[in-house]
Amino acid sequence: MESDIKLAFDILAFTSVMVLIVLGLGVIAGMMGIFNFAHGEFVLLGAYTLYLFHERALPLWLGIIAAPLVLALVGLVLERAVIRRFYPNPIMAMLGTFATGLIIREIIRGLLGGHYKAIPEPASGVISVGGVDFSVWRTAIIATTIIVVLASWFFLARTMMGLRIRGALENPMLARACGISTARLYTATFAFGSALAGLAGALIVPLYGLSADIGIRFLVQAFLSVMLGGVGSFEGPVLGASLVGSMAAGLPWLVYPVLADPLVFIIALAIVKFRPEGLIGKGRL
Numbered sequence: 001m002e003s004d005i006k007l008a009f010d011i012l013a014f015t016s017v018m019v020l021i022v023l024g025l026g027v028i029a030g031m032m033g034i035f036n037f038a039h040g041e042f043v044l045l046g047a048y049t050l051y052l053f054h055e056r057a058l059p060l061w062l063g064i065i066a067a068p069l070v071l072a073l074v075g076l077v078l079e080r081a082v083i084r085r086f087y088p089n090p091i092m093a094m095l096g097t098f099a100t101g102l103i104i105r106e107i108i109r110g111l112l113g114g115h116y117k118a119i120p121e122p123a124s125g126v127i128s129v130g131g132v133d134f135s136v137w138r139t140a141i142i143a144t145t146i147i148v149v150l151a152s153w154f155f156l157a158r159t160m161m162g163l164r165i166r167g168a169l170e171n172p173m174l175a176r177a178c179g180i181s182t183a184r185l186y187t188a189t190f191a192f193g194s195a196l197a198g199l200a201g202a203l204i205v206p207l208y209g210l211s212a213d214i215g216i217r218f219l220v221q222a223f224l225s226v227m228l229g230g231v232g233s234f235e236g237p238v239l240g241a242s243l244v245g246s247m248a249a250g251l252p253w254l255v256y257p258v259l260a261d262p263l264v265f266i267i268a269l270a271i272v273k274f275r276p277e278g279l280i281g282k283g284r285l
Contacts, residue, residue: 026237046201075194230278
């Protein structure tokens with residue numbers, strides 16, 4: 001019984017990691033129609049921000065706060081310098097973000113000297129509940145994921161700014177006719193998605209360590225999650241990430257680990273085959 005509870009907790013923790021990573025990608029892809037191929041490198045920059053705070057003996061919790069702010073600034077600059085030039089051509093936007101991500105990754109690889117860096121958990125130890133021990137940091141990630149998802153949904157679905165963002169992205173011409181600056185809202189949306197990626201990187205790096213490829217290991221699963229859940233809604237990518245994360249963490253306990261990852265893709269692609277619009281269609285937000 002205890003082992004089953006710990007297994008369920010580990011699956012929930014990994015699923016929370018996936019949701020955090022996919023959330024920013026889903027906001028940008030679902031609301032702007034652009035797949036940000038530099039998203040994995042944004043996660044990397046969030047992780048690297050926390051590493052810099054650790055190296056300078058600064059409070060790690062301060063680094064976790066700084067990471068999304070730094071990435072919001074990076075996203076703002078990238079949107080204004082690169083992305084906005086390619087709104088009429090999403091393919092070119094994807095190529096532009098891919099090239100940007102490659103540059104970021106290789107710069108960080110050089111700064112790290114190609115080495116792996118370990119970062120301690122900001123909150124170490126365990127919580128004992130009913131005789132079962134749970135990691136404090138993994139519990140914090142789960143709680144943070146829930147708070148971030150609810151806060152992001154509330155902001156985008158229940159605030160005036162969120163209404164303007166959704167209106168501008170749904171019908172730019174009508175929004176401009178109403179006096180709404182669509183250029184600013186596009187920038188704000190991209191910066192918001194980038195900030196979520198930075199937060200995800202700062203939260204997960206104590207679990208997986210820092211290397212230049214930390215974002216790549218999750219990127220393919222993140223894109224699969226967005227396609228599975230459905231592009232064009234907030235809830236879709238979150239649901240897709242929950243399913244992909246649960247399968248990726250749970251299937252190695254049911255089948256040979258070498259078969260687990262291919263099986264995740266087979267199941268997800270089978271679902272997309274029968275529901276090309278994803279599990280949740282466009283317009284739910």
